[in-house]
Amino acid sequence: MDTTLKISKIKDGTVIDHIPSGKALKVLAILGIDNSNSISIGIHVMSGKLKFKDVIKIENKYLEKLELDKIALIAHEATISIIKNYEIIEKFTLDMPDKFKGIVKCANQNCITNSGEPIKSEFKTVSVEPLTIKCIYCRKEMEGEEIINNI
Ligand SMILES: [Zn+2]
Structure with missing residues (x-):
């Protein structure tokens, strides 16, 4: 089952997927996202592995190393997808900084x-x-x- 279809697509921006369920709002809080970005959040979304997860999509924003490190502190299981013109051009898991x-x-x-x-x-x-x-x-x-x- 492809659960990614459930969440509306974005044209350009970043998708933070596989956030442990319940942690999406904490991730948003530490990123300090303001009103200039359009954001979709999926909370307690069924994940393919019979688990639940949270998903965040942020339009027109690409994350910097410092922001990725902050996410690693809260949700190191998360995967990051970079979207350009509706296509995933890059997808990676977070490295835990030492x-x-x-x-x-x-x-x-x-x-x-x-x-x-x-x-x-x-x-x-x-x-x-x-x-x-x-x-x-x-x-x-x-x-x-x-x-x-x-x-
Ligand atoms: Zn100290």
């Missing part, structure tokens, strides 16, 4: 990155499933909601 710089705020209030010094936060990926990242300065480990709430 480090995240300046994206996540360290949850440790005493961390030097929260001290007002001009030091960007930096985390190393410790494990992918479940995603755990570790601050290179104070060694605080963060996962799940704690990461999402600090993006």
